[in-house]
Amino acid sequence: MSPERPRYAFLGPEGTFTEAALRRVADEEGSEFVPAASVISALAAVRAGEVDRAMVPIENSVEGGVSATLDDIALGDELQILAEVLVPISFVLVGRSGVTGLGDVRRITTHPHAWAQVRGWAEATLPAAEFTPASSTAAGARLLLEGAAFDAAVCAPLVAEQTGLPVLAERVEDVTGAVTRFVLVSRPGSLPAPTGSDKTTLTVPLPNDHPGALREILDQFATRGVNLSRIESRPTGTGLGQYFFSIDLEGHLAEERVGAALAALHRIFPGVRFLGSYPRAEHRAAVVAPHTSDEAYRAGREWVEGLRGR
Numbered sequence: 001m002s003p004e005r006p007r008y009a010f011l012g013p014e015g016t017f018t019e020a021a022l023r024r025v026a027d028e029e030g031s032e033f034v035p036a037a038s039v040i041s042a043l044a045a046v047r048a049g050e051v052d053r054a055m056v057p058i059e060n061s062v063e064g065g066v067s068a069t070l071d072d073i074a075l076g077d078e079l080q081i082l083a084e085v086l087v088p089i090s091f092v093l094v095g096r097s098g099v100t101g102l103g104d105v106r107r108i109t110t111h112p113h114a115w116a117q118v119r120g121w122a123e124a125t126l127p128a129a130e131f132t133p134a135s136s137t138a139a140g141a142r143l144l145l146e147g148a149a150f151d152a153a154v155c156a157p158l159v160a161e162q163t164g165l166p167v168l169a170e171r172v173e174d175v176t177g178a179v180t181r182f183v184l185v186s187r188p189g190s191l192p193a194p195t196g197s198d199k200t201t202l203t204v205p206l207p208n209d210h211p212g213a214l215r216e217i218l219d220q221f222a223t224r225g226v227n228l229s230r231i232e233s234r235p236t237g238t239g240l241g242q243y244f245f246s247i248d249l250e251g252h253l254a255e256e257r258v259g260a261a262l263a264a265l266h267r268i269f270p271g272v273r274f275l276g277s278y279p280r281a282e283h284r285a286a287v288v289a290p291h292t293s294d295e296a297y298r299a300g301r302e303w304v305e306g307l308r309g310r
């Protein structure tokens with residue numbers, strides 16, 4: 001990483017939730033923020049060495065996984081997750097100039113993930129309004145400044161302050177207390193040190209000629225006392241029935257039970273991809289059963305080595 005002024009790509013422009021996530025881990029004084037037009041271009045900028053790191057959304061508590069991120073980090077050239085950040089999500093509806101109330105709103109734009117979190121409100125309040133996707137919430141709002149293609153946009157309250165666009169409705173999200181999880185990504189390098197409250201992210205391609213493959217994946221974690229915090233399947237894009245699993249587990253690669261589960265997984269599914277071990281945002285320590293602790297693993301190994309050395 002450039003030592004003096006690290007460069008961070010993020011899904012822009014200014015005012016996205018992704019920028020809010022980035023501000024939690026980096027300050028603009030000592031680093032350079034580089035807005036990207038999409039998650040894919042933010043990650044491409046890391047791979048090309050144009051930036052040191054990228055902040056991208058990966059999961060929302062209401063809408064689920066962000067497929068652009070999950071697919072790109074699983075299938076593109078290898079990257080590494082260094083940190084995760086949780087951002088509470090609340091939306092406002094802003095109008096273009098000349099729109100004075102909800103009665104004037106016919107065409108709305110925003111990011112599809114944001115639309116998915118407000119569509120109940122929109123159905124109930126503006127049933128005739130037409131939705132057009134934007135590349136981000138802030139990009140959608142900024143389109144209102146440029147012309148009359150849209151009447152309103154769904155965005156973060158901060159964007160209304162930054163742009164001066166009038167707020168037509170506040171707290172338009174269908175679920176109060178929604179959270180989006182973001183990850184800070186770099187090219188593969190050294191791992192953040194274990195903190196006692198860590199997560200590890202993996203992808204496992206699922207062979208479709210291997211009966212019980214999912215069960216075998218889960219068994220490797222269950223028998224070693226490794227808790228999973230997310231598992232979802234995504235198509236590889238190569239044909240119907242071709243899937244990979246994207247998995248987050250509680251623990252760090254440096255921990256014996258995690259290393260043992262990964263080694264076993266690799267024996268069965270050599271295409272497994274390690275995407276990093278990093279501190280958990282909630283700082284909640286993993287519950288480790290005594291027989292799966294590092295001490296228990298070491299004691300077991302020493303016992304076997306002793307027997308072999310007789």
Ligand SMILES: O=C(O)C(=O)C[C@]1(C(=O)O)C=C[C@@H](O)C=C1
Nearest residue numbers: 016017018057111113136137180
């Ligand atoms: O458009 C933004 O502001 C983003 O940062 C993207 C994004 C997402 O991809 O989920 C982030 C948080 C919200 O859930 C809605 C949109």
